[in-house]
Amino acid sequence: MQKNVLIGIGGTGSRVIESVLHLCAAGLGPDKLHIFMIDPDRGNGNLTRTQSLIKKYTEFREKWEKAPDRPNSCFKTEIIIPQGDEPFVWNIFEDSYYTLGKYINYDNIYQNNRDLADLANVLFTDQELKTSLERGFRGHPSIGAVVMADPPMDEYPFKLLWDGVESLGENDLRVYIVGSIFGGTGAAGFPTLGANQLIKFNDKAKLGDNKSKVLLGGALVLPYFSFSVENTANESMFVTASDFPIATKAALQYYNDKELGFDQYYLIGDSLSQKVGKFSTGASTQNNQPHYIELVSGLASFDFFNQPAGDALNERKYFIASRDNETVDWGTLPLTRDSSRLHIERKLLKKLIADFTVFSYTYLTFGKSILAKSHKEVSLESWYSMNFKSQYKEDSELYNPRHNSNSPLYETADQYMNSFLYWICSMDDQDMVKLIDKTKIINGEIPDDKKLKLLDPEFYKGNIGHIVKEDALGSPLDFNSFRARGLEASTIKQGTLTAGSIYLNIFYNAASEFNKQNSFNS
Amino acid sequence: MNKSPVNYFLTAAIVAIFWVVFAVLMGPYLSESPNLAEKDPADLATLLQIIFGAGALITIILTSYWYYYGNKESTAGELKKAKGKWTIFFIIELVVSVALTLTIIMLNISEGIEASWFIIYFAINALLTFVLFWLTTFLMSPRSVQFIPFGK
Numbered sequence: 001m002q003k004n005v006l007i008g009i010g011g012t013g014s015r016v017i018e019s020v021l022h023l024c025a026a027g028l029g030p031d032k033l034h035i036f037m038i039d040p041d042r043g044n045g046n047l048t049r050t051q052s053l054i055k056k057y058t059e060f061r062e063k064w065e066k067a068p069d070r071p072n073s074c075f076k077t078e079i080i081i082p083q084g085d086e087p088f089v090w091n092i093f094e095d096s097y098y099t100l101g102k103y104i105n106y107d108n109i110y111q112n113n114r115d116l117a118d119l120a121n122v123l124f125t126d127q128e129l130k131t132s133l134e135r136g137f138r139g140h141p142s143i144g145a146v147v148m149a150d151p152p153m154d155e156y157p158f159k160l161l162w163d164g165v166e167s168l169g170e171n172d173l174r175v176y177i178v179g180s181i182f183g184g185t186g187a188a189g190f191p192t193l194g195a196n197q198l199i200k201f202n203d204k205a206k207l208g209d210n211k212s213k214v215l216l217g218g219a220l221v222l223p224y225f226s227f228s229v230e231n232t233a234n235e236s237m238f239v240t241a242s243d244f245p246i247a248t249k250a251a252l253q254y255y256n257d258k259e260l261g262f263d264q265y266y267l268i269g270d271s272l273s274q275k276v277g278k279f280s281t282g283a284s285t286q287n288n289q290p291h292y293i294e295l296v297s298g299l300a301s302f303d304f305f306n307q308p309a310g311d312a313l314n315e316r317k318y319f320i321a322s323r324d325n326e327t328v329d330w331g332t333l334p335l336t337r338d339s340s341r342l343h344i345e346r347k348l349l350k351k352l353i354a355d356f357t358v359f360s361y362t363y364l365t366f367g368k369s370i371l372a373k374s375h376k377e378v379s380l381e382s383w384y385s386m387n388f389k390s391q392y393k394e395d396s397e398l399y400n401p402r403h404n405s406n407s408p409l410y411e412t413a414d415q416y417m418n419s420f421l422y423w424i425c426s427m428d429d430q431d432m433v434k435l436i437d438k439t440k441i442i443n444g445e446i447p448d449d450k451k452l453k454l455l456d457p458e459f460y461k462g463n464i465g466h467i468v469k470e471d472a473l474g475s476p477l478d479f480n481s482f483r484a485r486g487l488e489a490s491t492i493k494q495g496t497l498t499a500g501s502i503y504l505n506i507f508y509n510a511a512s513e514f515n516k517q518n519s520f521n522s
Numbered sequence: 523m524n525k526s527p528v529n530y531f532l533t534a535a536i537v538a539i540f541w542v543v544f545a546v547l548m549g550p551y552l553s554e555s556p557n558l559a560e561k562d563p564a565d566l567a568t569l570l571q572i573i574f575g576a577g578a579l580i581t582i583i584l585t586s587y588w589y590y591y592g593n594k595e596s597t598a599g600e601l602k603k604a605k606g607k608w609t610i611f612f613i614i615e616l617v618v619s620v621a622l623t624l625t626i627i628m629l630n631i632s633e634g635i636e637a638s639w640f641i642i643y644f645a646i647n648a649l650l651t652f653v654l655f656w657l658t659t660f661l662m663s664p665r666s667v668q669f670i671p672f673g674k
Contacts, residue, residue: 380601385669458599483598488665 003168004305005034005161005175007193010185012221013037014050015290016178019298021050021057022423025416026356027073028349030305034080036157038148038189040092040133046288051088053419054079060416063409065501067492070509074356086156092147093133100143101129141251144188151193153202162204170207171215171263171309175199176301178219181251182244186221191260194218200261217304218262220255222248222269224293266300268293289426289446292328292433299349303336329434330470351515353436354468357424358511360417361441361467362482365454367507371402371410383487383510387502397498406500413504422450434469441467457482465518477518485517486510526593529662533585537578537654544646545574552646556639559632569629570643573622577650580618584611585658592664601670608659608670615652622647 008017014037023029035054039047061075081088093103101107106129110117120129128143151158165173177193179186193199194216205213223244255265270293321334335345370378375392378384388401397405425438426446438446440463443453457464457479465476477485490509492502523529544552553567588611591597597604623644660671668674 380605380669382665382668389669461599478595480595480597480599484595484666488598 001167001169001172002030002305002309003034003164003173004030004032005036005173006301007175007177008035008037008050009177009179009189009193010039010183011041011044011046011288012180012183012186012294013178014039014044014046015288015294016219016221016297016301018046018050018053018290018423019294020301021053021079022356022420023295023298023302023353024077024079025057025060025075025420026352027076028299028352029077029302031076032078032080033305034160035088036081036160037089038092038151038193039089039185040098040144040147041185042089042091047089053416054081054088056412056416056419059412063412063501064504065497067497067502067505067509068495069493070490070505072355072505072508072512073352074508080160082156082160086159088157090151090157098133099130100124100133100146103133103147141183141187141247144185145192148189148192151198153198161199162202165204165213168213170211170213173205173214174217174305175214176217176219176304178221178297178301180222181220182223182248187247187251190218190220191254191258194260194262196259196261198261200263214261215264216262217264217266217301219266219268219297219300220251221293221297222267224268224270224291264304266297266304268297268300290423292427292435295427296333299333299335307337326432327434328432350468350470351512351519353424354515354519355508355512356420357436357441357467358464358482358515359508360420361454362457362464362511363504363507364414364417364421365457366479367503368410368414369458371503375400375402381483381487383483383490383506386488386491387506388499391494397500398494398496399499401499401503403499406498406503409498409500409504418450418452421452421454422446425452437466437469440464464514468515468519470519477514481517482510482514486514489513524662524664524668526589526664529589529658529664530586532662533589533658534582536658537582537585537650540650540654541574541578544650545571552639552642556633556635558630559634561630561633566630569626573626573643574646574650577618577622577647578654581615581651581654581658584615585655587611588659588667589662589664592667592670595666598666601667604667605670608667612652612655612672615655616648619644619647619651622651 006017006020008014017035017037020029020033020035024033037047037050041047057075057079061078064075066072066074104120106117106120109120124142128140133143133147153159153162161173161175177190179190181187181190199205200212200214200216202214207213317337319337323332330346330350333346333349335349336342370381370384375388375394379389388399391399393399395403397403400406421441424436425442427433428436428438430439440460441452441454443455446452455463461479462476464479464482487506487510490506490513492505492509494502497505523532549567549570550563552570553563556566558566588608591607592604623640626643627640656671660674663671
C-alpha cells in the first residue's frame with residue numbers, strides 16, 4: 001500500500017496544487033492524494049483560490065456520477081485534506097499581526113539578555129524585526145527559517161502525514177514538497193521540512209538501518225515568471241523579479257552544501273519570464289495567473305508518486321528535460337523518468353486535457369443553453385431525445401435533467417469548469433506556450449475578475465476544432481461535427497444515474513469522441 | 523436501419539413493393555371493377571401504373587434527398603430549418619397525391635367511374651406518397667434528424 005502526500009509551500013506551492021487539482025480533474029494523478037499547505041499569508045489570493053478549488057473539486061467529484069457503460073477517468077483521484085474544522089493550511093502564526101521581533105520576543109530579550117539581542121541584531125535588520133509578517137516573508141527566507149523551524153508535527157495539517165503510517169512499509173509514504181526557491185515562504189520552508197529529523201527520519205517513519213517509510217521528494221521551482229512593478233509606495237520590504245536570480249543562486253549553493261532528507265529533487269524553471277500579474281507583497285492582491293511551469297511541477301509530482309516501488313532508490317541518477325527552442329508544446333512537456341513511456345504519457349496528457357477543456361467549454365455554453373430551454377423546445381435535438389425523451393418524467397430527477405434536484409450538480413460543475421478554463425486559458429501564450437488556444441474559447445483577454453466571456457460555439461462554429469493547437473494544423477472539425485459525431489454518438493444507459501449526471505456524461509463523452517476524430521484529422 | 527446506404531435501399535425496396543402490389547398485382551382488379559363507358563380496362567391499368575409509379579418515384583426522390591440532407595453534419599446545427607424542410611416535403615407529397623388523383627379523374631371524367639373508386643385511387647396515391655414518406659422517414663431518418671418526422 002502506498003500513501004501520497006503533497007505539501008505546497010507559499011504562493012508557488014498553492015499554484016502548483018491548483019495545477020495538480022486540474023490535472024486530477026482531467027483524469028491524471030494517483031487514486032488518492034493527501035494535500036496540505038504552508039503559508040503565513042492567510043489572505044493570499046493564490047492560497048484562497050486553491051482552497052476554494054479543493055472544495056469545488058471535492059463537491060463536483062461527489063455529485064457527478066459516472067456512467068458505468070461509458071467510464072471516464074475524470075476526478076478519479078480522491079483528494080484528502082484534514083477533516084472538519086482541522087486546518088488545511090499551517091499559517092505558522094496564531095494571529096494575523098506578527099513580526100519576527102514579536103515571535104522571538106525581542107523586547108523581552110533586549111531587557112533581560114542584551115547579548116542575545118545583539119545577536120538578533122547581527123542576524124536581522126531592524127526592518128526585518130519590525131515588519132509585519134501577515135503577508136509572508138516578503139522574499140526574506142532567513143525570517144521564515146526561524147519561525148518555521150519547529151512545526152507542530154502532531155497537529156493537523158501535519159498530522160495528515162502520519163495518519164495510518166503504522167501499516168506502511170519502506171518508502172511507502174511518498175511525500176512531495178513543492179515551493180519556490182527564489183521567494184520567501186517557499187525558500188524558507190523547503191529546507192526546514194526537508195531536514196532529516198522532521199519528516200524523512202521522524203520517529204513515526206524510521207525503520208532503522210537508515211531506512212524510512214518516507215520517500216521524500218521535492219520540487220524546487222526556480223524563477224519562471226515576472227510581474228510588473230508599478231506601485232511600491234507604502235512598502236518598505238519586498239522583492240521584485242530582478243531579485244530572483246541572486247536569491248536562487250544563494251539557495252542552490254545552500255542545498256548543494258547542506259545534507260537534507262530529500263531522496264529526490266526536481267529542479268524546475270523557465271527563462272521565458274512571462275508576466276503573471278502585477279506587483280504585490282501578499283494578501284488578496286497577490287493573485288497571479290497560472291503558468292505552465294506550475295503544470296510541469298504538478299506533472300513532476302505524478303512522476304514521483306508513480307515511480308515503481310522497487311526502483312533502485314539508492315542509485316544516484318539525473319534526468320534532464322528541456323525545450324529545444326522558445327516554444328512549449330505538447331511534445332516538450334516532461335512527464336516521466338521512464339523514457340519508454342514518454343510518448344504514451346504525452347499522448348494521454350494531451351488527450352485528457354483536451355477532452356476536459358472541450359467538455360467544459362461546450363457544457364458551459366451549448367449545454368447550459370439547452371438546459372435553459374424547455375424539454376419540448378429541444379426535443380428536435382436527437383442526442384437530447386435519445387437520452388431523455390422515452391422515459392421523461394417532469395417530476396423525477398432521474399429522468400428530467402431540469403429537475404430542481406439536479407441544480408446543485410450543475411452549480412458545482414459550472415464553478416469547477418470555469419476555474420478549469422481560467423487555468424488552462426491563462427497558460428496560453430500565443431507565441432511561446434502552444435497547448436490550448438484561448439482565443440478559440442474566450443472573447444478578449446482574461447479579465448481581472450476571472451469571469452470568462454466564453455464564445456458561443458454555435459456562432460463561432462469553426463473554433464472548437466482549433467482549441468488544441470496541434471490539432472488545428474490539419475482540417476479541423478467544427479461545432480456541427482461536435483453535435484453529429486460527439487453528442488449524437490453519446491447515448492448513456494440510465495441505470496440509477498440522475499438525469500443531471502447523465503447530461504454531464506453525454507458532454508464529456510462527446511468531447512472525447514470529438515477530439516479523437518479531430519485529432520485524427522490533423 | 524437509419525445508416526446510409528441501408529436506408530436508401532430499404533426505402534426504394536419498400537416503395538417498389540407497394541407499387542408492385544397496387545399497380546401490378548391489383549392492377550386488373552382496380553381497372554376492371556369500375557364501370558367504364560368506352561375505355562379499355564387495359565388502358566386504365568396502364569394509366570394507373572404510370573400515375574402510381576410517378577407518385578412512388580417522387581417519394582423515393584424526396585426521401586432520398588431527405589436522407590442525404592439529414593446525413594450532412596451541417597444539418598445537425600440547423601434543426602429548425604430541417605423541420606421546415608421536412609414539412610415542406612410532406613406537403614409536396616400531399617399535393618402530389620391530390621394532383622395525381624385529379625389527373626386520374628380528369629383523364630377518365632367521361633367514363634362514368636363511381637366516386638368510390640376515385641377515393642380508392644386517392645388512398646393508394648396517398649399511401650405511395652405522403653404516407654410512405656412519413657413512414658420511411660419516421661423509421662429510417664439519419665440520426666441528426668430522426669426526431670423531426672411527425673409523431674416521433
